[in-house]
Amino acid sequence: MRVTIKDIARAAGVSHTTVSRALRGSEEIRPETRARIQAIAEAMGYRPNPVARALQGRRTQTLGVVVTRLSDPFHTEVVQGIEMVAQARGYGILLSLSHEDPEKERAIVELLAAKQVDGIIVAASRLGSRYLPMLEALRIPIVLINSHQTGPYIYSVATDNVHGGYLAAAYLIRLGHRAIAYIGSRRGGRSNQDRYRGYRQALREAGLSVRPEWIVKGDGRVEGGEAAMRRLLEADPRPTAVFCYNDLTAIGALKAALRAGLRVPGDLSIIGFDGLEEGTYVTPTLTTVAQPRRQLGRLAAEMLLEILEGRPSPKHILLQGTLIERESCGPPL
Amino acid sequence: MRVTIKDIARAAGVSHTTVSRALRGSEEIRPETRARIQAIAEAMGYRPNPVARALQGRRTQTLGVVVTRLSDPFHTEVVQGIEMVAQARGYGILLSLSHEDPEKERAIVELLAAKQVDGIIVAASRLGSRYLPMLEALRIPIVLINSHQTGPYIYSVATDNVHGGYLAAAYLIRLGHRAIAYIGSRRGGRSNQDRYRGYRQALREAGLSVRPEWIVKGDGRVEGGEAAMRRLLEADPRPTAVFCYNDLTAIGALKAALRAGLRVPGDLSIIGFDGLEEGTYVTPTLTTVAQPRRQLGRLAAEMLLEILEGRPSPKHILLQGTLIERESCGPPL
DNA sequence: TTGTACGCGTTATCAC
DNA sequence: GTGATAACGCGTACAA
Numbered sequence: 001m002r003v004t005i006k007d008i009a010r011a012a013g014v015s016h017t018t019v020s021r022a023l024r025g026s027e028e029i030r031p032e033t034r035a036r037i038q039a040i041a042e043a044m045g046y047r048p049n050p051v052a053r054a055l056q057g058r059r060t061q062t063l064g065v066v067v068t069r070l071s072d073p074f075h076t077e078v079v080q081g082i083e084m085v086a087q088a089r090g091y092g093i094l095l096s097l098s099h100e101d102p103e104k105e106r107a108i109v110e111l112l113a114a115k116q117v118d119g120i121i122v123a124a125s126r127l128g129s130r131y132l133p134m135l136e137a138l139r140i141p142i143v144l145i146n147s148h149q150t151g152p153y154i155y156s157v158a159t160d161n162v163h164g165g166y167l168a169a170a171y172l173i174r175l176g177h178r179a180i181a182y183i184g185s186r187r188g189g190r191s192n193q194d195r196y197r198g199y200r201q202a203l204r205e206a207g208l209s210v211r212p213e214w215i216v217k218g219d220g221r222v223e224g225g226e227a228a229m230r231r232l233l234e235a236d237p238r239p240t241a242v243f244c245y246n247d248l249t250a251i252g253a254l255k256a257a258l259r260a261g262l263r264v265p266g267d268l269s270i271i272g273f274d275g276l277e278e279g280t281y282v283t284p285t286l287t288t289v290a291q292p293r294r295q296l297g298r299l300a301a302e303m304l305l306e307i308l309e310g311r312p313s314p315k316h317i318l319l320q321g322t323l324i325e326r327e328s329c330g331p332p333l
Numbered sequence: 334m335r336v337t338i339k340d341i342a343r344a345a346g347v348s349h350t351t352v353s354r355a356l357r358g359s360e361e362i363r364p365e366t367r368a369r370i371q372a373i374a375e376a377m378g379y380r381p382n383p384v385a386r387a388l389q390g391r392r393t394q395t396l397g398v399v400v401t402r403l404s405d406p407f408h409t410e411v412v413q414g415i416e417m418v419a420q421a422r423g424y425g426i427l428l429s430l431s432h433e434d435p436e437k438e439r440a441i442v443e444l445l446a447a448k449q450v451d452g453i454i455v456a457a458s459r460l461g462s463r464y465l466p467m468l469e470a471l472r473i474p475i476v477l478i479n480s481h482q483t484g485p486y487i488y489s490v491a492t493d494n495v496h497g498g499y500l501a502a503a504y505l506i507r508l509g510h511r512a513i514a515y516i517g518s519r520r521g522g523r524s525n526q527d528r529y530r531g532y533r534q535a536l537r538e539a540g541l542s543v544r545p546e547w548i549v550k551g552d553g554r555v556e557g558g559e560a561a562m563r564r565l566l567e568a569d570p571r572p573t574a575v576f577c578y579n580d581l582t583a584i585g586a587l588k589a590a591l592r593a594g595l596r597v598p599g600d601l602s603i604i605g606f607d608g609l610e611e612g613t614y615v616t617p618t619l620t621t622v623a624q625p626r627r628q629l630g631r632l633a634a635e636m637l638l639e640i641l642e643g644r645p646s647p648k649h650i651l652l653q654g655t656l657i658e659r660e661s662c663g664p665p666l
Numbered sequence: 667t668t669g670t671a672c673g674c675g676t677t678a679t680c681a682c
Numbered sequence: 683g684t685g686a687t688a689a690c691g692c693g694t695a696c697a698a
Contacts, residue, residue, distance in 0.1 A: 004691055015669050020693060030667060047447045051387045052691035055674050060384065062427075070413050071610070076403045083403075083430050087441075092448055094395070095428040097416050108420075114380045115425055222614060251614045258616055277404070281555060281584045281615055283591055337675055348685045353677065363683060385675030388690050 003046045012040050023048070054116060062092040063304060064112030064120040068100045073276050074246070074293060078123050078145060081297020089305055091118075100187065102126040106134070113138045119304040121145065121297075126189075141307045143300045146191060150315075155307065157300045157317045159291045161191045164321035165198025165243070168271050168289050171323055172241045173206045176331045177269060181214035181239035183228045183253055188220055188245050195273060199243055214239050218249045225252025233260055240268060240332040247272035247279045247288055254282055254328065265330035275324055284327030291321050336379045345373050356381070387449060395425045396637060397445030397453040401433045406609050407579070407626060411456050411478060414630020422638055424451075433520065435459040439467065446471045452637040454478060459522070474640045476633045479524060483648075488640065490633045490650045492624045494524045497654040498531025498576070501604045501622050504656055505574045506539045509664045510602060514547035514572035516561045516586055521553055521578055528606060532576055547572050551582045558585020566593055573601060573665040580605035580612045580621055587615055587661065598663035608657055617660035624654050 005023070009016040014037065021029050022037035023046075054060040063086055067075045079095070086093050094117055098105035105127055112120055123145040127135075132151050135142055144156040172180050182199050185192045196215075203210055213235045218224030225244060229252065232242065244250035250272030254264060262268050264284055272279060275290025299317055306313040338356070342349040347370065354362050355370035356379075387393040396419055400408045412428070419426050427450055431438035438460055445453055456478040460468075465484050468475055477489040505513050515532050518525045529548075536543055546568045551557030558577060562585065565575065577583035583605030587597060595601050597617055605612060608623025632650055639646040 002691095006691080016692080017670080017694085018668060020691095021668085024693090028667065033667085049388075049449070049691050050447065051384055051393065051449050052674090053693080054384045055382075055388050055676090055690090056692050056694090058674080065428075070403065070409045070416075071406075073404075073406065073409075076406075076409055079428075080403050080430065083428065087429060092427050092444075093429070094425050095398075095412075095416065096420060096426070097413065111425075114383065116382070116384050222610075255614070255616060277555075278611060278614060281588070281611060283588060283616065335675095339675080349676085350678095350686080351684055353675095354684085357677090361683065366683085382675050385690090386677080388674090388692095389676045389678085391690080 002049070003041075003044045004049070005046075008037065008041050008044060008046060011044065012037050058116075059118055060092075060116045061090060062094055062115075062117045063301065064094045064096070064109070064115070064117035066096050066098055066105060066108050066112070066120065066122045066125075068098050068124050068126070070097065072248075073278060074274055074291075075123050077293035078297040078300075081294035082121060082301045083297075084294075085298050085301040085305070091305070098126070100126055102128070106131055109135070109138070109142075113140050118308050119143070121300050121304060122147075125149075141304060143304050145296050145300050148190065155303055155313070155315050157296055157303060157319070159296065159319045159321050161194030162198040162201070164273060164289045164291070165195035166202045167198070167321060167323050168195075168243045168273065169199040169202035170206075171287075171325075172243065172269060172271060172329065173202060173208070175241075175269065175329060177241040178208055178332075179214070179237060179239040179241070180208070180210075181216070181232055181235075181242045182210075183225060183232070183242055183244045183249055184215070184217045185220040185224070185245040185249065186217050192245055195245060211235070218245065218252065220246055221248050222252040222255070225249035226256045227252075229253040229256035230260075233257070233262075241329070242268065242270050244270065244272050247274040247276040247286060250286055250288070250328075251278060251282055254284075254286065265328055266333055269329040269332070271329055273321075275321075279326065287326045287329040288324050289321045290324050292319050295319065335382070336374075336377045337382070338379070341370065341374050341377060341379060344377065345370050391449075392451055393449045394423060395427055395448075395450045396634065397427045397429070397442075397448070397450035399429050399431055399438060399441050399445070399453065399455040399458075401431050401457050401459070403430065405581075406611060407607055407624075408456050410626035411630040411633075414627035415454060415634040416630075417627075418631055418634040418638070424638070431459065433459055435461070439464055442468070442471070442475075446473050451641050452476070454633050454637060455480075458482075474637060476637050478629050478633050481523065488636055488646070488648050490629055490636065490652070492629065492652045492654050494527030495531040495534070497606060497622045497624070498528035499535045500531070500654060500656055501528075501576045501606065502532040502535035503539075504620075504658075505576065505602060505604060505662065506535060506541070508574075508602065508662060510574040511541055511665075512547070512570060512572040512574070513541070513543075514549070514565055514568075514575045515543075516558060516565070516575060516577045516582055517548070517550045518553040518557070518578040518582065519550050525578055528578060544568070551578065551585065553579055554581050555585040555588070558582035559589040560585075562586040562589035563593075566590070566595075574662070575601065575603050577603065577605050580607040580609040580619060583619055583621070583661075584611060584615055587619065598661055599666050602662040602665070604662055606654075608654075612659065620659045620662040621657050622654045623657050625652050628652065
């Protein structure tokens with residue numbers, strides 16, 4: 001059987017109330033009895049029961065985390081960031097995967113709320129605004145990572161996709177490219193649009209025009225990038241550079257280009273988005289706009305904890321990506 | 334405020350006991366009152382409080398999962414497998430990362446136990462046998478993934494590393510190689526030894542000998558594989574094929590080989606272990622011995638649930654890997 | 667400074 | 683069939 005404060009009380013010859021107070025270091029208790037009780041608790045191997053505490057105090061010291069899937073290395077790093085700060089602050093993490101299914105995501109959030117998590121972090125939410133009432137009814141703070149909503153109990157941390165897209169395109173332009181394609185993502189939603197907008201803006205400022213056949217779509221994964229690149233290779237004139245929605249897409253694009261006998265970056269420059277480790281596995285290594293992924297997770301968790309502890313906290317944070325120059329981009333030949 | 338069974342009781346004009354029974358579909362209650370109560374509960378939006386249930390019933394419906402790090406794609410897939418079955422069975426997953434630190438791992442396991450998880454799954458445990466007494470004292474079933482311990486409350490699911498190593502080496506031999514190196518892992522522990530043993534066995538059976546300078550060590554990650562391969566390239570005579578501890582190591586080895594101007598598989602064949610997606614990102618794509626990663630997670634979770642529900646369950650399960658022939662291996666020139 | 671009594675939401679026990 | 687009542691382990695007014 002597990003040791004409870006009652007057991008300790010009995011052993012110490014005091015009431016369980018006194019034990020409760022002593023163990024949490026209450027000031028209004030005589031130092032010597034406190035020390036004595038703590039010693040006894042230690043000796044008996046006492047561990048407070050978090051379930052009982054939660055029932056009493058309505059705090060479970062647990063954060064719900066919802067992610068579409070872990071096989072996407074992007075989320076992986078985000079979750080690590082969250083876990084680090086949670087672990088350091090004594091919070092547990094209840095992890096659920098939504099597999100990009102909005103209905104599942106909704107069910108999970110409700111389930112987490114039912115499980116009494118203190119707060120929820122959702123990465124890459126697929127939930128539309130029509131679910132906002134539900135979220136608000138939960139009366140649990142929710143931090144969204146890389147998606148936008150506003151409302152009571154809704155917070156967010158995101159990277160500036162417009163800025164990132166601009167960064168990528170501007171870099172290619174600086175290298176001398178004038179024919180720059182974009183491989184987007186069917187599933188990218190708002191972030192796809194924003195990166196595209198940043199790209200368009202950079203081209204516009206440089207006085208470059210975009211041919212419709214240079215804008216194609218993948219699925220945010222390697223296969224989609226490969227297929228998209230194959231279509232792109234048929235375009236005439238062919239672009240000399242490609243900005244890809246994300247690194248996985250770019251890796252697929254790179255594979256297709258190499259397979260078609262192109263030299264990268266000689267015949268074609270490729271730039272990705274995310275800053276994944278995976279971009280260093282390929283040859284040539286992938287130039288990319290890195291998102292501060294771990295930072296996203298860390299900030300989301302810190303934000304949530306601040307809210308839970310009643311400290312002042314911003315409602316929305318926007319982070320900037322940074323260019324990582326590796327080998328897949330160069331001047332056009 | 335949240336709706337409780339007492340609220341329902343008041344609304345229905347019965348005792349909370351009756352409500353509790355009705356909602357759980359007890360037989361010993363008049364069908365009409367049961368239906369009436371259920372209707373009221375539904376109308377009031379009642380959600381049972383899992384915390385209260387846990388306090389009363391000593392079951393939290395939560396599984397603790399410990400993993401070294403998520404940035405290793407191997408674990409990622411394992412966790413997905415676990416999560417799938419847990420979610421389907423209504424269990425939550427409390428995730429913690431140990432970062433390969435045995436002391437941290439121990440602390441986490443204790444913390445999870447304190448949090449009253451019903452069972453624990455540990456992937457790639459770094460805990461030595463001297464912690465067994467602690468684990469047993471917890472009196473919580475623990476399923477180890479890819480590591481071996483025996484004792485009460487200890488279960489395991491693992492892939493057969495000896496067999497896998499044999500598979501890899503035998504394949505290279507079948508292709509005609511006679512000079513086959515091994516890049517191990519400093520951090521691989523037992524699994525590194527076992528894969529090495531399988532490799533040795535295959536060579537022995539084929540009457541091949543191994544030069545000491547053909548056995549080098551990485552760290553289980555890309556950088557380590559690169560460094561190890563650079564050392565290997567200085568060996569004289571140079572091996573015509575390399576078996577790598579895992580895919581990340583192999584990807585590093587591949588990079589180093591390509592960078593040294595070797596053709597793969599022409600000048601050098603490379604085979605990995607794990608079957609990661611990442612192996613298809615590189616050019617040439619990586620031949621490998623695949624571990625059934627998701628299966629490992631699934632089985633571990635199913636095993637744990639069986640144990641928790643008192644159904645008969647094997648104590649240890651050993652799975653076999655399978656060869657995936659891709660492009661990085663061929664006959665020696 | 668310490669103890670009594672009660673509540674958190676649920677299930678189990680034992681009456682009626 | 684249904685209802686009091688206690689119990690799970692802890693925290694907290696309130697009393698002493």
